Amino acid sequence: MKKVNFLKLLLISSLVILTWFIYSKYFKNNENLLSKPIKSSQSIDEEVIYNSNIIKDINYTSRDLKGNEYILIAKEGEIDLNNSDIIYLTDVTAYIKLIKNSELIVITSNYGKYNTINYDTIFSKNVNIDYVDNIITGDYLDFSMMNNLLIISRNVVYKNLENTLKADVIELDTNTKDTKIFMYNSSEQVNVTNIN
Numbered sequence: 001m002k003k004v005n006f007l008k009l010l011l012i013s014s015l016v017i018l019t020w021f022i023y024s025k026y027f028k029n030n031e032n033l034l035s036k037p038i039k040s041s042q043s044i045d046e047e048v049i050y051n052s053n054i055i056k057d058i059n060y061t062s063r064d065l066k067g068n069e070y071i072l073i074a075k076e077g078e079i080d081l082n083n084s085d086i087i088y089l090t091d092v093t094a095y096i097k098l099i100k101n102s103e104l105i106v107i108t109s110n111y112g113k114y115n116t117i118n119y120d121t122i123f124s125k126n127v128n129i130d131y132v133d134n135i136i137t138g139d140y141l142d143f144s145m146m147n148n149l150l151i152i153s154r155n156v157v158y159k160n161l162e163n164t165l166k167a168d169v170i171e172l173d174t175n176t177k178d179t180k181i182f183m184y185n186s187s188e189q190v191n192v193t194n195i196n
Contacts, residue, residue: 053079058089062119062145067099068174070119070145074112087114092123094143098174105150105174106130107141119145127152134160136170148175166191
């Protein structure tokens, strides 16, 4: 009986030692490899994925039913990750060619937000509108091609050949050329200076 117990103990001990040997030789080294951070290939892949939504040298052209043309050019754009219809732009220039009287409106700004579905564009920082003999500057411009409406606000200065005007908001209907100039606070007045 002692011999049988001794053999069982020897067999179990040998099995434990063999198991530990196999584990340390084959599995423990692989476990260490898995716990180590993956080298540069992972960071390169993440960078490629992140940068894949940036577009260089953007140029969009669209026309409304009346034939007016809207051309949008930007140095760079980044597609919104939450809404692929929205593109954030830098160094933006837009041309609005009005068919009715062959007039051209040129808009420039540092930044923009463009909707590829309805063509609405928000221009921001150093906004400049050049329209016939008129120059309008401000910090923020909302343009809706569908509504034929330009709304420029924040630090607005309007200059033509005769006057310089300062206001909070200027609204321009690109179809009718109707313009509304006003202040947010009704007790304040639009400041007009005659150049001559």
